[in-house]
Amino acid sequence: MKRxxxxxVDCANxxxxxxxxxxxxxxxxxxxxxxxxxxxxxxADTDRWNDILEEVKKxxxxxxxxxxxxx
Amino acid sequence: MRNTMTKKQQKMLKRxxxxxxxxxxxxxxxxxxxxxxxxxLATYIIIAYDVILRAVKNIGHGQVFDENFLMAVASxxxxxxxxxxxxxxxxxxxxxxxxxQSYAVERSRRSISAMMDLRPDHANxxxxxxxxxxxxxEISVGDRIVVQPGEKVPLDGIVTDGTSSLDTSALTxxxxxxxxxxxxxxxxxxxxxxxxxxxxxxxxxxxxxxxKILELVENASDRKSKSEDFIxxxxxYYTPIVVFSALALGLIPSLITGQWHTWVYRALTxxxxxxxxxxxISVPLSFFGGIGAASKHGILIKGSNYMETLSDxxxxxxxKTGTLTKGTFTVTDVQSDxxxxxxFLHLLALAESHxxxxxxxxxxxxxxxxxxxxDVDSVEEIAGHGVKAVIAGHTYAVGxxxxxxxxxxxxxxxxxxxxxxxxxxxxRYIGYAEIADTIKPDSKDAIQEMKAAGIAKTVMLTGxxxxxxxxxxxxxxxxEVHAQLxxxxxxxxxxxxxxxxxxxxxxxxxxxxxxAPVLTRADVGxxxxxxxSDAAIxxxxxxxxxxxxxxxxxxxxxxxxxxxxxxQNIVFAIGVKVLVLILGALGIAGMWAAVFADxxxxxxxxxxxxxxxxA
Numbered sequence: 001m002k003r004x005x006x007x008x009v010d011c012a013n014x015x016x017x018x019x020x021x022x023x024x025x026x027x028x029x030x031x032x033x034x035x036x037x038x039x040x041x042x043x044a045d046t047d048r049w050n051d052i053l054e055e056v057k058k059x060x061x062x063x064x065x066x067x068x069x070x071x
Numbered sequence: 072m073r074n075t076m077t078k079k080q081q082k083m084l085k086r087x088x089x090x091x092x093x094x095x096x097x098x099x100x101x102x103x104x105x106x107x108x109x110x111x112l113a114t115y116i117i118i119a120y121d122v123i124l125r126a127v128k129n130i131g132h133g134q135v136f137d138e139n140f141l142m143a144v145a146s147x148x149x150x151x152x153x154x155x156x157x158x159x160x161x162x163x164x165x166x167x168x169x170x171x172q173s174y175a176v177e178r179s180r181r182s183i184s185a186m187m188d189l190r191p192d193h194a195n196x197x198x199x200x201x202x203x204x205x206x207x208x209e210i211s212v213g214d215r216i217v218v219q220p221g222e223k224v225p226l227d228g229i230v231t232d233g234t235s236s237l238d239t240s241a242l243t244x245x246x247x248x249x250x251x252x253x254x255x256x257x258x259x260x261x262x263x264x265x266x267x268x269x270x271x272x273x274x275x276x277x278x279x280x281x282x283k284i285l286e287l288v289e290n291a292s293d294r295k296s297k298s299e300d301f302i303x304x305x306x307x308y309y310t311p312i313v314v315f316s317a318l319a320l321g322l323i324p325s326l327i328t329g330q331w332h333t334w335v336y337r338a339l340t341x342x343x344x345x346x347x348x349x350x351x352i353s354v355p356l357s358f359f360g361g362i363g364a365a366s367k368h369g370i371l372i373k374g375s376n377y378m379e380t381l382s383d384x385x386x387x388x389x390x391k392t393g394t395l396t397k398g399t400f401t402v403t404d405v406q407s408d409x410x411x412x413x414x415f416l417h418l419l420a421l422a423e424s425h426x427x428x429x430x431x432x433x434x435x436x437x438x439x440x441x442x443x444x445x446d447v448d449s450v451e452e453i454a455g456h457g458v459k460a461v462i463a464g465h466t467y468a469v470g471x472x473x474x475x476x477x478x479x480x481x482x483x484x485x486x487x488x489x490x491x492x493x494x495x496x497x498x499r500y501i502g503y504a505e506i507a508d509t510i511k512p513d514s515k516d517a518i519q520e521m522k523a524a525g526i527a528k529t530v531m532l533t534g535x536x537x538x539x540x541x542x543x544x545x546x547x548x549x550x551e552v553h554a555q556l557x558x559x560x561x562x563x564x565x566x567x568x569x570x571x572x573x574x575x576x577x578x579x580x581x582x583x584x585x586x587a588p589v590l591t592r593a594d595v596g597x598x599x600x601x602x603x604s605d606a607a608i609x610x611x612x613x614x615x616x617x618x619x620x621x622x623x624x625x626x627x628x629x630x631x632x633x634x635x636x637x638x639q640n641i642v643f644a645i646g647v648k649v650l651v652l653i654l655g656a657l658g659i660a661g662m663w664a665a666v667f668a669d670x671x672x673x674x675x676x677x678x679x680x681x682x683x684x685x686a
Contacts, residue, residue: 016303
């Protein structure tokens with residue numbers, strides 16, 4: 001499943017780091033963080049979608065404590 | 072200004088103002104007193120608490136090269152060296168810079184989304200005799216909606232009642248309103264200017280033009296360009312390298328010379344400069360602005376990478392029909408010694424009235440006289456040649472040159488631009504009509520503009536005959552012609568051109584009808600006149616909502632400008648950082664310069680990207 005989600009990320013470098021970290025999560029096929037439009041485009045396993053989303057939130061917060069995800 | 076700020080920004084602004092006041096007080100407090108120390112400390116806490124907090128949190132997550140951590144170490148380090156005013160200033164200016172940067176980014180974000188403000192908020196639908204406003208999502212195909220003057224058309228459909236003029240500028244960038252009447256197609260995102268329109272919906276909201284375009288534009292900056300990838304990769308190495316150099320700079324010379332104070336201070340300057348944000352923001356912002364500026368003209372570029380390719384294009388390959396020409400066949404010339412134009416066309420139309428051939432259709436369209444079945448006594452179709460008809464006692468032969476040869480008649484040749492239809496009455500030649508596809512009025516100018524924009528070679532591909540193709544090419548100024556191609560041949564032809572890479576990047580321009588595979592295969596595929604054509608929007612990399620070739624040189628200009636700004640920003644950001652690093656190591660530049668090299672440069676890059684693209 002592929003979806004675009006609204007996120008909040010404060011700096012452009014954090015966005016790049018979050019993209020890197022999220023891409024490495026198990027079950028994620030691809031992830032793109034768009035700093036300008038404040039969006040995360042996530043392509044991940046459908047059957048584990050919610051778990052992966054939780055993991056994405058955690059990972060994002062680790063990189064930038066102001067990271068927010070509004071799924 | 073207040074309502075253009077987010078809540079976060081407003082809160083931060085208050086903190087900044089308060090800190091500046093306290094900082095000024097501390098500056099004037101008597102040196103070396105408790106009151107000075109307390110004022111500096113208070114300022115520091117107010118301005119820096121969140122940075123320190125985040126630094127502690129992030130270091131717990133193992134984020135050593137985190138911006139917050141680096142700034143915290145730099146400022147606390149400065150305090151340990153009892154450079155109080157500088158420690159506070161570093162934080163203060165860092166926060167001011169960050170604030171300004173986020174304000175500028177937010178503004179550019181808003182100005183671009185305002186430009187792309189296509190999303191309709193409601194649709195009017197009649198329910199139980201009254202007009203109610205509902206969410207466009209709730210409308211289904213076949214529903215009848217009402218669009219009032221001044222409203223945005225919420226969904227695609229067909230006008231069933233009413234006439235009006237439509238402002239399509241949000242979709243196409245075209246400022247001349249389009250007249251619309253009963254039976255016309257209407258696209259969501261346009262603004263109804265004058266009359267009340269009743270519309271039968273043909274597409275649900277998710278499939279409507281506006282939803283497709285919004286999706287395309289919003290996702291455009293996801294496909295990153297080489298320069299964006301370069302800068303993120305650069306940042307990944309930049310920060311660790313500078314941090315380790317700072318460590319080396321703080322330790323090695325100090326151990327040798329024993330001047331700990333001097334060298335640790337210089338090392339702290341390095342830490343401030345090591346923040347990568349100015350670099351990382353400068354490039355995507357330039358592309359974001361470029362894509363926004365292009366969409367203002369009805370030019371939708373599907374990604375930063377395509378913008379990059381577009382700026383490098385040296386060869387443009389065109390499809391003929393529907394791209395350089397209008398794609399509709401009309402009677403362009405009528406020649407008869409015996410009859411006037413009107414009577415002659417009427418005769419041709421009568422003879423061809425039973426034929427469904429496209430040529431016959433254009434003759435019927437050109438004819439203004441009424442056609443009565445009873446006027447035609449008999450018709451005989453001669454495949455591949457034309458028709459023979461008996462009208463009012465005379466026998467007419469209407470068809471191509473071969474038909475005339477069969478009758479033993481010599482006929483004049485045409486201009487080569489179109490198809491000739493000759494006519495003979497009772498075995499005697501009476502005249503011809505020429506039917507041709509007409510060249511778009513702006514094709515020639517557009518090709519000249521492209522050449523001025525640095526296009527070295529223009530090529531035309533067509534399924535038409537060599538003579539027609541060459542005539543069109545000569546007329547508009549195309550350099551090379553490949554004619555008589557079957558749809559499949561076009562891809563082969565394009566591929567053989569692409570293997571010759573020394574000639575540079577290649578763009579293909581088509582209308583998305585029949586040429587989708589070629590659009591996909593080219594380095595960059597440009598579809599034109601795409602308003603309402605889903606196939607074109609899908610297949611192309613660059614979508615021109617208008618049917619004007621002049622948008623191509625425009626798109627190339629915008630891309631070149633964007634690339635130039637992106638490169639300027641990269642060079643400027645890296646240049647200033649390297650310069651301040653060198654000056655910092657030599658002890659010439661202090662922390663103040665370091666803060667400028669970080670936040671100041673980021674702000675200048677943002678401004679560069681914004682105001683250059685406004686023009």
